[in-house]
Amino acid sequence: MEVTGILTAIVIGLVIGALGRLVVPGRQNIPIWLTLVIGVLAAILGTIVANALGVKNTAGIDWIEILIQVIFAAVGVAIAAGAYGRRRVH
Numbered sequence: 657m658e659v660t661g662i663l664t665a666i667v668i669g670l671v672i673g674a675l676g677r678l679v680v681p682g683r684q685n686i687p688i689w690l691t692l693v694i695g696v697l698a699a700i701l702g703t704i705v706a707n708a709l710g711v712k713n714t715a716g717i718d719w720i721e722i723l724i725q726v727i728f729a730a731v732g733v734a735i736a737a738g739a740y741g742r743r744r745v746h
Contacts (some may be wrong), residue, residue: 669696675730
């Protein structure tokens with residue numbers, strides 16, 4: 657993978673993380689950096705799963721791959737919010 661591919665994956669991951677956070681209902685008391693890390697990991701995992709399902713490359717925008725990535729990000733944000741919220745003392 658080239659440097660531009662890595663940078664593109666990071667940028668897409670950041671957007672996926674933000675979308676995942678928007679999908680989860682309620683307020684998430686997690687830092688933005690954690691949301692962004694979850695987004696990058698969700699983008700990578702979503703791409704792997706989409707490739708395994710055979711839907712990674714479709715004509716036009718890969719909506720199914722993006723949906724899978726956002727679902728992974730939403731699940732990750734929900735888990736992190738639950739774990740991070742219990743850990744913090746108010």
